[in-house]
Amino acid sequence: MAEQKLFNVKIDGRDLQVPAGTSVIKACHDNGIDVPHYCYHENLSVAANCRICLVAIKGQPKLAVACGTPVTEAMEVTTSNKEVDEARKGVMEFLLINHPLDCPECDQAGECRLQNYSYTYGRDAGRFEEEKVIKSKATLGPHIKYWGSRCIVCTRCVRFTEEISGTQELGVIYRGDRSEIAVFPGKQLDNPLSMNTADICPVGALVSADFLYKSRVWNLQPKESVCPDCSIGCNTRADVDKKNVIQRIVPRKNDEVNKTWMCDEGRLSYPYVSKDRLAKPLVKGHGSTWSQAQAAAVELLRKGGRLAIGVSAWATTEAMEEAARLAKATGARVFGYAAAGRQDQVFPGFTISGDRNPNRSGLKSILGIEDADASLAIMAAEASQLDCVILLNNIPGSPVSDQLQKLVDSAKAIVLLDFAESALSKNSKVAVVLASLTHFESSGTYINGKGISQSFTPVLDPSTSGRMAQEVLRDLTQALAPVQAKPADKSLRA
Amino acid sequence: MADTPAVPPAPVAPPAPAAPPAAVAPPAPINQVPFEPVVSAHFNKPNSHTLAYYQGHGGYDVARKFVGTPQAEIIQTVKDSGLRGRGGAGFPTGLKWSFLAKGTGKPTYLAVNGDESEPGTFKDRYILEFDPHQLIEGVIVSSYAIDCHHAFIYLRGEFILGYERLLGALNEAKANGFVGKDIFGKGYDLNITIVRGAGAYICGEETGMLSSIEGGRGYPKVKPPFPAVSGVFGCPTIVNNVETICSVVHILKNGIAWFRQWGTEKSPGFKLFCLSGDVNKPGLMEVPMATPLSKVINHYGGGVKGQRIKAVIPGGSSAPLIKGDKVDEVTMDYECLAANKTMLGSGAITVLNETRDMVSAIYNLMKFYHHESCGQCTPCREGTGWLEKLMHRFHHGHGHKSDIALIGEITRNMQGKTICVLADAAAMPMNSYLGMFPEEFEAKCQD
Numbered sequence: 001m002a003e004q005k006l007f008n009v010k011i012d013g014r015d016l017q018v019p020a021g022t023s024v025i026k027a028c029h030d031n032g033i034d035v036p037h038y039c040y041h042e043n044l045s046v047a048a049n050c051r052i053c054l055v056a057i058k059g060q061p062k063l064a065v066a067c068g069t070p071v072t073e074a075m076e077v078t079t080s081n082k083e084v085d086e087a088r089k090g091v092m093e094f095l096l097i098n099h100p101l102d103c104p105e106c107d108q109a110g111e112c113r114l115q116n117y118s119y120t121y122g123r124d125a126g127r128f129e130e131e132k133v134i135k136s137k138a139t140l141g142p143h144i145k146y147w148g149s150r151c152i153v154c155t156r157c158v159r160f161t162e163e164i165s166g167t168q169e170l171g172v173i174y175r176g177d178r179s180e181i182a183v184f185p186g187k188q189l190d191n192p193l194s195m196n197t198a199d200i201c202p203v204g205a206l207v208s209a210d211f212l213y214k215s216r217v218w219n220l221q222p223k224e225s226v227c228p229d230c231s232i233g234c235n236t237r238a239d240v241d242k243k244n245v246i247q248r249i250v251p252r253k254n255d256e257v258n259k260t261w262m263c264d265e266g267r268l269s270y271p272y273v274s275k276d277r278l279a280k281p282l283v284k285g286h287g288s289t290w291s292q293a294q295a296a297a298v299e300l301l302r303k304g305g306r307l308a309i310g311v312s313a314w315a316t317t318e319a320m321e322e323a324a325r326l327a328k329a330t331g332a333r334v335f336g337y338a339a340a341g342r343q344d345q346v347f348p349g350f351t352i353s354g355d356r357n358p359n360r361s362g363l364k365s366i367l368g369i370e371d372a373d374a375s376l377a378i379m380a381a382e383a384s385q386l387d388c389v390i391l392l393n394n395i396p397g398s399p400v401s402d403q404l405q406k407l408v409d410s411a412k413a414i415v416l417l418d419f420a421e422s423a424l425s426k427n428s429k430v431a432v433v434l435a436s437l438t439h440f441e442s443s444g445t446y447i448n449g450k451g452i453s454q455s456f457t458p459v460l461d462p463s464t465s466g467r468m469a470q471e472v473l474r475d476l477t478q479a480l481a482p483v484q485a486k487p488a489d490k491s492l493r494a
Numbered sequence: 495m496a497d498t499p500a501v502p503p504a505p506v507a508p509p510a511p512a513a514p515p516a517a518v519a520p521p522a523p524i525n526q527v528p529f530e531p532v533v534s535a536h537f538n539k540p541n542s543h544t545l546a547y548y549q550g551h552g553g554y555d556v557a558r559k560f561v562g563t564p565q566a567e568i569i570q571t572v573k574d575s576g577l578r579g580r581g582g583a584g585f586p587t588g589l590k591w592s593f594l595a596k597g598t599g600k601p602t603y604l605a606v607n608g609d610e611s612e613p614g615t616f617k618d619r620y621i622l623e624f625d626p627h628q629l630i631e632g633v634i635v636s637s638y639a640i641d642c643h644h645a646f647i648y649l650r651g652e653f654i655l656g657y658e659r660l661l662g663a664l665n666e667a668k669a670n671g672f673v674g675k676d677i678f679g680k681g682y683d684l685n686i687t688i689v690r691g692a693g694a695y696i697c698g699e700e701t702g703m704l705s706s707i708e709g710g711r712g713y714p715k716v717k718p719p720f721p722a723v724s725g726v727f728g729c730p731t732i733v734n735n736v737e738t739i740c741s742v743v744h745i746l747k748n749g750i751a752w753f754r755q756w757g758t759e760k761s762p763g764f765k766l767f768c769l770s771g772d773v774n775k776p777g778l779m780e781v782p783m784a785t786p787l788s789k790v791i792n793h794y795g796g797g798v799k800g801q802r803i804k805a806v807i808p809g810g811s812s813a814p815l816i817k818g819d820k821v822d823e824v825t826m827d828y829e830c831l832a833a834n835k836t837m838l839g840s841g842a843i844t845v846l847n848e849t850r851d852m853v854s855a856i857y858n859l860m861k862f863y864h865h866e867s868c869g870q871c872t873p874c875r876e877g878t879g880w881l882e883k884l885m886h887r888f889h890h891g892h893g894h895k896s897d898i899a900l901i902g903e904i905t906r907n908m909q910g911k912t913i914c915v916l917a918d919a920a921a922m923p924m925n926s927y928l929g930m931f932p933e934e935f936e937a938k939c940q941d
């Protein structure tokens with residue numbers, strides 16, 4: 001790869017080397033220098049309309065926008081001096097003169113750039129005595145609501161629908177300080193990436209309908225995770241309240257995986273955490289204790305005969321490793337299966353994978369299963385000869401494909417690892433249900449569709465007495481083939 | 495313009511004799527050669543807008559002569575003539591043409607700015623309505639010089655007659671092979687597209703106009719890159735005013751020495767001026783550059799209507815005022831007006847007499863800029879609104895003394911901080927009226 005040309009640049013007295021083509025604002029941010037910004041976003045085109053990123057560049061008579069100015073050799077930038085600070089105060093004052101005093105009822109409070117920059121860069125009192133401009137409130141789409149009066153017309157949302165989703169539902173209407181964001185006639189803001197606009201809105205103008213009025217952000221604990229809903233593995237942050245309930249999920253920046261985006265479906269899937277949960281393990285359909293359930297499973301496995309372990313593409317790599325060990329200990333055959341796929345949804349700036357599993361790559365790397373669907377089909381064909389099948393399911397909704405149904409119907413007995421009640425868990429062949437935990441209550445690793453391995457830790461405390469699949473499988477292995485205590489063979493991640 | 499005064503004006507006095515020599519002597523024009531209208535020569539002739547009339551008066555001879563000659567020579571001629579943009583900025587035209595990016599592999603465009611919306615300006619309108627062929631001939635030679643094969647002429651949407659006349663002229667030109675393929679058999683192709691606006695002053699800002707031509711909202715673009723490097727559709731583009739393009743025809747026809755007979759070294763030639771307000775003969779005139787402002791008002795304009803001149807807006811509503819007692823010091827050229835802390839601008843001269851309320855006048859202007867701000871950048875979007883609301887209060891006698899300093903801070907936070915200069919265009923007159931007539935603003939304060 002060709003060497004990228006570097007420029008020698010001085011920012012606030014610091015000598016830096018910056019790749020050619022970098023904007024001043026990116027050069028600052030990359031080197032830990034804060035330059036306030038509203039309309040600038042690293043993954044969107046430059047609009048340069050908010051004017052708060054104005055900085056002083058030596059030799060230039062006027063302040064320059066850091067977002068729209070590429071660095072040049074020997075450029076000297078000052079991000080704070082009297083002129084810059086006054087300009088920022090001026091912009092902050094202008095932004096606030098028509099801004100409604102909505103903080104008490106606005107979702108953005110606590111994570112609002114108007115609040116934050118006002119505190120750092122703004123005036124301590126307002127001087128505007130006139131009547132404020134009032135704009136519309138609108139429901140732009142199924143997931144997004146718009147408060148026009150709060151809008152600073154930074155056009156991040158418009159640029160998002162032009163450049164990232166490519167769906168172009170949004171535009172600016174009217175002119176001047178009457179400008180508002182609106183959907184084009186006949187359209188709704190309903191593309192599968194629509195909720196990213198609420199993330200990138202620096203103020204409380206665009207708001208997630210899902211999160212509306214649910215909680216103040218300072219009452220939420222942010223927890224890092226990855227999204228398990230498809231093979232992209234978007235990095236996420238789940239905001240959890242004091243009652244151990246997820247209030248919302250937002251994307252986390254990862255330039256290799258999801259940039260700063262995620263899809264609406266992945267954001268909104270979390271309610272399944274509390275639906276139809278198996279509170280405890282089941283033996284023959286009745287609630288049981290872990291020791292009893294484990295004993296029942298072990299007995300089934302010890303009876304010998306032909307065993308198989310089916311690992312879904314929702315299992316963590318740790319669980320897959322444990323499944324491999326259990327298979328070795330019992331002579332069971334291992335097969336894989338996956339939630340049904342669909343077409344990839346390709347947008348100009350983002351792709352939602354049609355592979356609705358987080359760890360199909362894990363089946364490949366850990367268990368050598370190149371084609372999970374073929375693997376299931378083969379096993380389903382031979383299932384009548386199987387005495388016991390362990391199914392590591394953990395797929396939300398526990399969908400049962402035709403092949404899986406065939407396998408379940410043909411096998412003699414099933415030991416199921418799953419976290420929710422379903423047609424599958426209630427199937428008469430299922431002798432033992434070892435209640436497990438959802439992704440949000442677990443720790444583990446998925447390998448995404450590009451082969452990137454991503455580990456995660458629990459976002460929620462377990463809401464049931466379910467246990468992580470890898471621990472359950474390890475205990476089964478231990479029971480069947482006891483190994484003298486060894487120092488931590490465990491793949492527990494803190 | 496300010497509201498009509500309730501009191502009828504006093505009888506007009508005969509034109510005043512020349513004032514005693516001023517302390518600041520304006521630069522003397524190069525010589526005093528008599529001047530006959532050039533660009534406006536045919537405005538009051540019947541059917542002047544038709545091809546038959548135009549060709550009967552030597553029309554398209556310049557295009558016929560110059561298409562096919564070395565393009566660099568045409569550009570050098572325009573450069574050496576010293577012609578400056580007639581739209582308001584006064585940028586040297588030949589120099590702008592020489593900034594055109596070459597070797598980009600992209601087509602070059604000419605975009606003619608006929609958006610004429612600077613309050614007080616009405617000159618391009620007359621060119622479109624009465625001599626559209628002159629503009630088309632100018633577009634042909636200018637496009638040829640800069641190797642452009644597709645030119646846009648952007649007209650403000652409110653021009654109905656101008657559009658009809660220009661469209662008629664363009665169709666005549668096409669029918670006669672002056673526009674289209676292989677013009678004059680010289681192997682040069684040129685297409686001209688007329689683009690109509692829809693009622694926005696900001697579409698007269700050069701990159702706002704380009705955004706509009708592209709089919710978008712008239713949002714000015716971030717500069718750099720400048721249009722000569724990356725303009726419409728991301729291609730090298732020259733933007734010139736209607737009058738500028740027309741002037742090119744006459745410069746090529748008559749030569750540099752002819753053009754430089756009038757005006758000054760830095761402001762050569764002649765210009766259309768639009769006189770309005772409290773004068774006895776408002777209207778369009780074409781006079782040499784560096785004509786004294788007093789001559790414009792008294793000789794051409796029939797003198798002030800009323801007792802005396804209170805102030806003059808010399809170059810469109812964005813231009814800072816010239817106080818009545820300074821009128822005799824001013825000549826209408828770029829340097830003299832700049833030295834008087836104002837600008838030649840679009841050549842729109844508005845005279846205000848002693849009855850005019852300066853607070854009402856600036857309130858009227860602030861309404862305009864607030865209405866016209868595109869709303870892209872924060873200082874202009876919010877600042878123009880704030881200034882209108884402040885002036886509304888002053889206009890109704892409810893100002894605060896503390897507002898006076900506040901206005902200065904608001905304008906300071908608007909100037910030099912935005913994507914285009916509409917914010918400056920609003921801020922400059924605000925500061926000028928307030929600075930020149932502070933007593934009138936104080937009189938409108940309630941505390």
